[in-house]
Amino acid sequence: MSEHGHHEENFFSKYVFSTDHKMIAKQFLITGMTMGVIAMIMSVLFRIQLSNPGEPNPLFELFLGDWAKGGVMDPNMYLALVTIHGTLMVFFVLTAGLSGTFSNLLIPLQIGAVDMASGFLNAMSYWFFFISSVIMLISLGVETGPASAGWTIYPPLSALPQAIPGSGLGMTLWLISMTLFIVSSLLGGLNYVVTILNLRTKGLSMTRLPLTMWAFFVTAILGILSFPVLVSAVLLLVFDRSFGTSFYLSDIMIQGEVLSNVGGSPVLYEHLFWFLGHPEVYIVILPALGITSEIISTNSRKPIFGYRAMVGSILGIAFLSFIVWAHHMFISGMSPFLGSVFTFTTLLIAIPSAVKAFNYITTLWKGNLQFTPAMLFSIGLVSTFITGGLTGIVLGDSALDINVHDTYFVVGHFHIVMGLSAIFGMLAGVYHWFPKMYGRMMNKKLGYAHFWITIVGAYGTFFPMHYLGLAGLPRRYYSNSAFPMFDNLQDINEIVTVCALIGAAAQFLFLFNFFYSIFRGEEAVQNPWKSNTLEWTTPVARIHGNWPGEIPSVYRWPYDYSKPGADADFIPQNVPLKDGEEEH
Amino acid sequence: MTELLIIVAIVVAVIAIAQVVKIFELANKIKGVKESDITDKDNDTQGKLLLTFGILFMASFFVMTAKWNHLLLPISASEHGVEIDLLMNISMGVIIIVFLITQPILFFLSYKYRGRKDRTATFISHNDKAEIIWTIVPAVVLTVLIVYGLQTWSKIMDRSDLDDAVVVELYGKQFDWTARYAGADNNLGAANVRFIGGLNTVGVISESAYAKQMAGLDNNIAKAHVQMSEELNANKRVKIEARLAKMESKKSTLTALVSITPKDLLEAAEDDVVVKELHLPVNKTVHLKFRSQDVIHSAYLPHFRVQMNCVPGMNTDFVFKPTITTEEMRVETGNEAFEYVLLCNKICGAAHYNMQLKVIVESEEDYNKWMAEQSVFAASNN
Ligand code: HEM
Ligand SMILES: [Cu+2]
Ligand SMILES: [Cu+2]
Numbered sequence: 031m032s033e034h035g036h037h038e039e040n041f042f043s044k045y046v047f048s049t050d051h052k053m054i055a056k057q058f059l060i061t062g063m064t065m066g067v068i069a070m071i072m073s074v075l076f077r078i079q080l081s082n083p084g085e086p087n088p089l090f091e092l093f094l095g096d097w098a099k100g101g102v103m104d105p106n107m108y109l110a111l112v113t114i115h116g117t118l119m120v121f122f123v124l125t126a127g128l129s130g131t132f133s134n135l136l137i138p139l140q141i142g143a144v145d146m147a148s149g150f151l152n153a154m155s156y157w158f159f160f161i162s163s164v165i166m167l168i169s170l171g172v173e174t175g176p177a178s179a180g181w182t183i184y185p186p187l188s189a190l191p192q193a194i195p196g197s198g199l200g201m202t203l204w205l206i207s208m209t210l211f212i213v214s215s216l217l218g219g220l221n222y223v224v225t226i227l228n229l230r231t232k233g234l235s236m237t238r239l240p241l242t243m244w245a246f247f248v249t250a251i252l253g254i255l256s257f258p259v260l261v262s263a264v265l266l267l268v269f270d271r272s273f274g275t276s277f278y279l280s281d282i283m284i285q286g287e288v289l290s291n292v293g294g295s296p297v298l299y300e301h302l303f304w305f306l307g308h309p310e311v312y313i314v315i316l317p318a319l320g321i322t323s324e325i326i327s328t329n330s331r332k333p334i335f336g337y338r339a340m341v342g343s344i345l346g347i348a349f350l351s352f353i354v355w356a357h358h359m360f361i362s363g364m365s366p367f368l369g370s371v372f373t374f375t376t377l378l379i380a381i382p383s384a385v386k387a388f389n390y391i392t393t394l395w396k397g398n399l400q401f402t403p404a405m406l407f408s409i410g411l412v413s414t415f416i417t418g419g420l421t422g423i424v425l426g427d428s429a430l431d432i433n434v435h436d437t438y439f440v441v442g443h444f445h446i447v448m449g450l451s452a453i454f455g456m457l458a459g460v461y462h463w464f465p466k467m468y469g470r471m472m473n474k475k476l477g478y479a480h481f482w483i484t485i486v487g488a489y490g491t492f493f494p495m496h497y498l499g500l501a502g503l504p505r506r507y508y509s510n511s512a513f514p515m516f517d518n519l520q521d522i523n524e525i526v527t528v529c530a531l532i533g534a535a536a537q538f539l540f541l542f543n544f545f546y547s548i549f550r551g552e553e554a555v556q557n558p559w560k561s562n563t564l565e566w567t568t569p570v571a572r573i574h575g576n577w578p579g580e581i582p583s584v585y586r587w588p589y590d591y592s593k594p595g596a597d598a599d600f601i602p603q604n605v606p607l608k609d610g611e612e613e614h
Numbered sequence: 615m616t617e618l619l620i621i622v623a624i625v626v627a628v629i630a631i632a633q634v635v636k637i638f639e640l641a642n643k644i645k646g647v648k649e650s651d652i653t654d655k656d657n658d659t660q661g662k663l664l665l666t667f668g669i670l671f672m673a674s675f676f677v678m679t680a681k682w683n684h685l686l687l688p689i690s691a692s693e694h695g696v697e698i699d700l701l702m703n704i705s706m707g708v709i710i711i712v713f714l715i716t717q718p719i720l721f722f723l724s725y726k727y728r729g730r731k732d733r734t735a736t737f738i739s740h741n742d743k744a745e746i747i748w749t750i751v752p753a754v755v756l757t758v759l760i761v762y763g764l765q766t767w768s769k770i771m772d773r774s775d776l777d778d779a780v781v782v783e784l785y786g787k788q789f790d791w792t793a794r795y796a797g798a799d800n801n802l803g804a805a806n807v808r809f810i811g812g813l814n815t816v817g818v819i820s821e822s823a824y825a826k827q828m829a830g831l832d833n834n835i836a837k838a839h840v841q842m843s844e845e846l847n848a849n850k851r852v853k854i855e856a857r858l859a860k861m862e863s864k865k866s867t868l869t870a871l872v873s874i875t876p877k878d879l880l881e882a883a884e885d886d887v888v889v890k891e892l893h894l895p896v897n898k899t900v901h902l903k904f905r906s907q908d909v910i911h912s913a914y915l916p917h918f919r920v921q922m923n924c925v926p927g928m929n930t931d932f933v934f935k936p937t938i939t940t941e942e943m944r945v946e947t948g949n950e951a952f953e954y955v956l957l958c959n960k961i962c963g964a965a966h967y968n969m970q971l972k973v974i975v976e977s978e979e980d981y982n983k984w985m986a987e988q989s990v991f992a993a994s995n996n
Contacts, residue, residue, distance in 0.1 A: 105964040180961045186926055187909040187962060193788065194963045280927025283807040283817075284788075284908045296910055296925055330727070331735040339745050361912070362923050363930035366771035370764050377760050384752040385745065387716065392744070394723040396736040400652045401660035401728065409664065409724055416716050420709040427759065429766040430702050433687075433695075433919040436912065436959045471650035473635055482663065489671065494678060500686045502916030506961040512968035513955060518685055542631055552639075552649050592735040599734055614739045 049149030050574050054156050055135035056467060059460070061156075061163055062127020067541070068167070069118035072111045074534050079103050081520075081527035083509035097175065108508040109178040110196050114170065116181030117204070121211055122166070124314040124452045126159045129253075132317060132459050133222045133246045135467065139565035140240050142231025142582060144575045147224040151217050158214035162207045169203035177204035180506060182307065185278040185299050189270050192284045201271070205264050212257045212264075219257075222250040231564070233584035238603070240563050240588040241334060244341050245320025248348045249313050255352070256309040263302035270294070297362055304355035311448050312351045316344060318455020319386065319415075322408040324588075325462050326390055328561045329405040330397030331599050333589035333614065335389045343382035350379045360428040361435055369428040376426035380419065387416050398592070398599075402559065403477025407458035410485050411451050418447020421496065436506075439499025445492045457484075457540065464544075465558050469570045470551030476543040480536055487533025494522050560600045562588045567604055586613055654730050661728025668721025672714065687916055688947050691938040691954070691975065694770045695919035701766050705759060773933060779901040782892065784956070785816040786904070786911035786924040789965035791956060792816050795887040797990060803883020804875045807907055808867050813994040816905075820883035822995035824872045831861050831868075884992035887985065892956060892973045895981035896939045904930045912960035915973065917943070923960055936975045943975075 048054060071093070078087060086101030097107035134152065138145050146152045169176040178196025179188035183204070191198035226247045230239075239247075269275040270291075278299045279291035327334040334340060356364060356372040390412045399405065421443040424430050434440065457480075464472045503516055510516040510523065557566040564584070568576050582604035590601040595611070607613060642649045690696050727735075781796035783805075794816055796802045809817040811827055835858060842854050872880065894900055904913055906924040913932075914921045922932045944952045958969035976984070 105967070109961065109964070109966075184910055184960075190909070193909050281807045282908055282926050283810055288808055288810075292927070295927060297928065331729070333737065333739045335738065336740040336745050338740065339749075361921050363925050363928055366767070369767060369771070373763055373767065374760055377756050377763075380756055381749060381752050385749055388748045389745075391716065391720055391723060392738075392741075394720070394727055396738065397727045398729045398733050398735040399657065399661070399724060399727050401657050401664075402652055406660065406664075409720065413717060413720055416720070417713065420713055423709055423756075423759065424702070424705050427701070427705065427763040427767075429698055429763050429770060430705060432770070432921050433698060433702075433916060435921055436914075471648075473638075474650050474652070474656070475638060476631070476635065478660065482667075485667070493675075494682075497678065497682045497685065502687050502914075502957075504914065504957060504959040504967075507967035508964075509967050513957065513970065514951065514953075515955065522682065522685070538627075539631070542628060546632065546635065554650075558650065589739070592737050594737055 047153060049145070049153045051134045051138050051146050051149070051152060052467070052572055054152050055131050057156050058126060058130030058134060058159065059467075061160060062123050062131060063541070063544075065118045065122040065163060066127065067537070069115045069123060070534050070537060072115040072118075074530060075103075076108055076111045076115070077527045077530045079108060079508070080510065081523045083511045103508075105508040106175055106178055106195055109180070109194070109506065110176045110200070112506060113178050113180055113183075113196070114166070114176050117177070117208075118166070119449065120181060120310065120314065121208070122159075122163060124448075124456070125215065125253075125310070126211070128314065128452060128456045128459075129246065129249055129317050130156070130159065130218060131456075132242070132321060132463070133218065133250065135463060136242055136565060137222055137225050137246060138229070139466070139568060139576060140243055140563050141226060141229060141234055142564050142577075142584065143225060143229035144577070144581070146221050147229060148221055151221050155214045155218035155221065158210050158217065162210035162214060165203055165207040165210065169200050169207065172199045172203065174198040174200055176200040182303060183267070184303075185267055185270065185296050186282055186284075189267060189279060190282075190284055190289075192287070205268055209261065209264060212261050215253050215257050219250040219253040222246060223254065226250075231581050231584055234603075238584060238587045241323035241337070241340055241344075242317075242320040242563075244344055245316045245323070248344050249316045249320075252309045252313050252316075252348055252351065256306040256313075259302055260306035263299055263306070266302075267299065297359070297364060300359050300362055301356070304358045305352075307358065308355040309348075309351045311444070312347060314448055314452045315415075315455075316347070318411060318452040318459075319344075321455045321459040321462070322390070322411050324561075324563065325402075325404045325408045325458050326393050326412075327589055327591065328559050328600075329400040329402055329408075330393050331400065331591045332393055332397045333587075333591055335392040335395075336385075337587065337589065339385055340389055343385045346382040347379060350375060350382070354379060354426075357426050357428075357431070360431045366428075373426060373428045377423065380423055380426075383415075383419050387412065387419070400559075402461065403472070403474060403481055404458040404462035404559075406478070406481040407454045407461065410481065411454040411458065413485075414446050414450040414454060414488075417493075418443055418445075418451065422447060433502075434499055436504055437499035438495040438503045438505055441505050442492050442495030442499060445495070446489075450488050450492065460544070462559065463565075464547065464551075465554035465570075466565055466568075467572075468548050468551070469554050469572065470547050471554050471558065472547045472551060473543050476539055480539045480543065483536035483539070484533055487529050487531075487536060490529030491526055491533055494526050498522055498526075557602075560598070562590060562600050562602045564603055567602060590614065652729070657729040661725045664721050665725035668718055668725075671721075672718060675713075688943065689938075690917070690919050691936055691943060692918040692920065693935040693937055694766075695934070696937075697766050697769065698919045701762060704762070708755060708759065770933075773931075776899070776901055776933065779899040779933065780895065781901045781903065782894075783816070783903045783905065784892070784913050784924065784971075785907065786913065786958065786962075786969070787907035788909065788963050789958070789969040791890075791892075791913075791958075791969070791971035793889050793892045793971070794818070795889070795985070795988075796882070797885030797887055799882055799885060801879075801882035802903065803881075803886050803991075804879045805883075805905065806871055808864075808871060810907070814991075816888060817907075818883050818886060818888070818991055819871055819875050820880050820991065820995075821872075822884060822992045824868060826995040827868055828865060831865050835861050884990065886991040887988045888991055888994075889988055890971070892971055893981055893984050894936050894973070894975045895978040896936055896975050898978065899933060899935045902932045902934070904932075909962050910960045911958045911962050911969070914957045914959035915954070916957070917954050921959060939975045939977060941976075 090098035090103050091101045097104045174195040177200045178194050187193050266277040276291035276294035278296050279294040282289045354376045357376040360369045584603045585606045592599045690699050783794040785792045804819045805817045807817050809819050838858050845851050904924040906926045911924040922930050954973035956971040
């Protein structure tokens with residue numbers, strides 16, 4: 031590790047083509063937040079459509095133009111919005127925006143490294159992500175509309191422009207964008223793994239690693255092992271779309287025309303997609319859990335309860351996440367025997383998940399809780415992770431999935447366990463590490479208001495969806511008015527939309543707070559939350575190379591909070607053990 | 615105009631928040647505290663808010679459940695559905711109990727241990743006994759659920775006793791459904807998209823369908839030859855040529871398909887019944903088979919707890935026994951207008967939200983009477 035020379039920096043090398051991990055983290059964050067706002071506005075639009083089906087709305091015309099002539103949303107546009115909303119949220123906000131931001135920011139800082147193993151690859155990773163975001167946004171403007179086959183883009187719907195207009199140029203752009211996205215994700219992931227394995231400072235053994243690092247480490251490995259499979263799924267789809275192959279297509283007649291494809295199977299695509307798709311949900315949630323572990327421990331002024339069990343459960347979840355993918359395919363037509371196998375593995379995942387939830391709760395017990403906005407969002411995460419995880423026990427059971435598959439029960443489940451938990455984790459992380467990123471504090475009162483409106487709006491939006499699902503309401507429906515059996519669900523749909531609007535509005539409080547605080551926030555002190563991890567031993571002024579002098583060595587685990595016999599209620603990792611002091 | 619108003623409203627809101635924030639900051643400066651410090655008062659307020667939220671959250675769960683319970687699907691109208699519902703109720707019971715224990719604990723502990731400057735936390739790093747307990751207890755509960763779930767699943771997926779099942783094929787396409795009954799021999803004929811044409815909407819392969827299609831093609835070929843002999847424009851001749859080639863190739867495709875289809879299946883197809891309504895006799899096992907013409911659809915019959923994807927190029931199926939007739943369900947639900955429905959539940963295009971088929975469950979006599987009124991497939995090829 032060589033000390034970085036302090037060369038002259040101009041605007042471009044500092045803010046645009048920076049190879050400094052802290053700047054790259056901010057780039058990921060701002061891009062991710064932008065995509066998040068776009069995806070959120072989309073969800074508000076289609077939620078209004080669902081509670082007021084067919085009613086003209088000037089907002090639709092404002093945002094959708096020709097796709098909402100006279101203010102009435104086109105059904106194809108509805109599907110396009112849902113598809114892009116899901117894609118942006120899952121990949122651009124909660125994969126790149128979450129992992130990209132916090133892995134970049136925290137890995138070198140928490141392991142005591144001057145930067146990532148390769149700053150260049152890291153910058154490349156951001157720029158691939160940036161280009162992929164731009165292409166995805168461009169696809170919103172093409173004449174036949176953006177991809178509309180759902181975020182899972184099952185063929186043949188995604189393969190045939192005759193089947194839905196969004197499968198024309200829009201889908202081509204989606205595929206290009208996602209391919210670049212995967213490249214970005216792999217470059218980033220390799221870098222994270224190598225950095226954590228090789229650049230840990232003296233004394234920082236793997237068993238002294240903060241749980242954030244464990245989570246990011248395992249997340250990166252999951253990504254490296256699963257994203258390439260999505261590349262192959264996407265490539266085969268490109269072949270089918272453009273070069274006449276039949277990987278996924280067979281015996282199809284569309285618009286009166288019989289296609290020549292024979293022998294392909296859409297179920298093959300489903301297997302390939304979900305081989306990434308399921309680990310992907312853990313790629314989304316593990317970093318959020320890592321962040322939460324750190325924040326809950328710091329603000330409880332107590333060690334995280336059961337550090338070893340927490341590491342073990344991360345590893346267990348990660349391993350199991352590779353052998354549960356077909357729980358998304360119980361009724362796809364695959365062999366019922368496979369259904370049994372995947373029910374078994376899926377329900378096993380509940381065990382390490384339960385361990386995590388209990389350990390979080392026990393960490394609060396006998397703590398001295400400091401309710402920073404970050405802490406509130408972390409407690410919110412524990413709540414949503416439990417609520418959403420529990421409904422997973424229903425969905426993971428093949429016999430029960432028959433009747434709730436693809437209904438709003440699923441939409442409620444995954445939004446709570448993955449969407450809300452991960453968003454809460456991300457917001458918690460921003461509140462907590464904002465001082466590290468910008469040298470200033472975010473406004474606490476606005477943070478409180480943001481949390482309370484968000485959690486009420488969020489539960490109000492997604493909890494009632496379970497009832498809609500149990501009433502048999504399918505997802506991805508442009509309108510529920512075609513079936514009399516859903517007429518009496520109108521009230522619930524209206525409540526959901528109102529809550530979604532409230533929750534969405536609250537995010538503008540956050541955006542305001544964020545940008546206001548960058549420039550006008552109160553100046554931060556070095557270690558505002560009295561935390562033990564190494565990032566808080568760096569100076570407030572952010573410098574290339576992170577530590578002005580020597581890199582600190584590590585002598586203890588990161589969770590010595592309120593240790594008996596200590597002078598303060600925290601002992602940073604770089605403080606040597608006292609004579610006779612035992613390591614926890 | 616609306617756009618302008620929206621922009622103005624946003625600008626005003628931003629300025630207003632900025633002003634409020636400034637006032638707070640000034641007040642803090644006067645008091646000499648830092649805005650970002652978490653005071654005992656903050657902890658107290660937020661702790662109480664968390665407790666309040668926890669209570670209201672639990673209360674709203676009960677209110678929602680009480681208020682909306684009657685909106686959920688009515689009792690299962692199929693035999694295996696009753697078992698699914700029982701398993702569902704037990705699983706729901708378990709998760710609701712866990713939900714009602716863990717959430718209150720979470721919010722209560724948050725409140726109880728809200729921070730105070732004069733207190734310190736207790737250093738507890740782990741407790742092997744507790745951790746083993748909360749690994750083993752979920753493991754045991756889940757084992758029970760897994761075993762029970764797998765038993766139910768294998769019963770539902772059992773295909774060993776289909777001898778006197780009513781065989782019906784559901785054929786999905788953008789954006790409607792067609793049902794095909796196996797007819798008197800209870801044996802469905804083969805089908806292929808390449809046989810679709812005219813009245814043969816699901817591509818049934820039979821001698822009569824073959825004869826009719828070939829006759830139609832020969833007829834069109836003859837017409838094309840006549841056109842060709844009169845046409846002088848070279849461009850148009852090329853087009854007619856292409857059409858001819860296509861029809862010839864279709865002929866050979868059809869011939870090939872017929873020749874590889876076993877004789878008994880060709881025979882079996884003639885008495886199939888193709889209709890746009892799904893009638894089912896009550897208390898008889900039904901063997902539903904699914905195919906799709908274009909993209910993936912999913913045949914969802916929520917009242918019977920039945921769902922299976924319909925995949926182009928593939929055959930899928932589901933076996934169940936309806937136990938409640940439409941009439942009985944009207945009484946049961948107190949809804950005069952109640953109808954069973956088949957919905958499409960896999961995103962399939964613009965009208966996915968309206969891809970439905972009427973389903974009627976009736977007594978065996980009524981079913982037989984209805985069936986007797988339908989005409990067989992062969993008749994459509996006369
Ligand atoms: C702003 C708050 C949000 C609201 C109101 C919202 C609402 C919805 C609704 C109602 C649907 C279902 C639409 C349909 O099936 O017709 C949906 C789909 C989806 N949402 Fe969200 N959502 C929000 C945030 C999120 C977040 C944070 C995630 C991240 C995981 C997310 C991921 C998805 C995904 C993956 C789908 C499925 C898309 C598809 O069917 O292809 N959403 N959202
Ligand atoms: Cu999964
Ligand atoms: Cu469909």
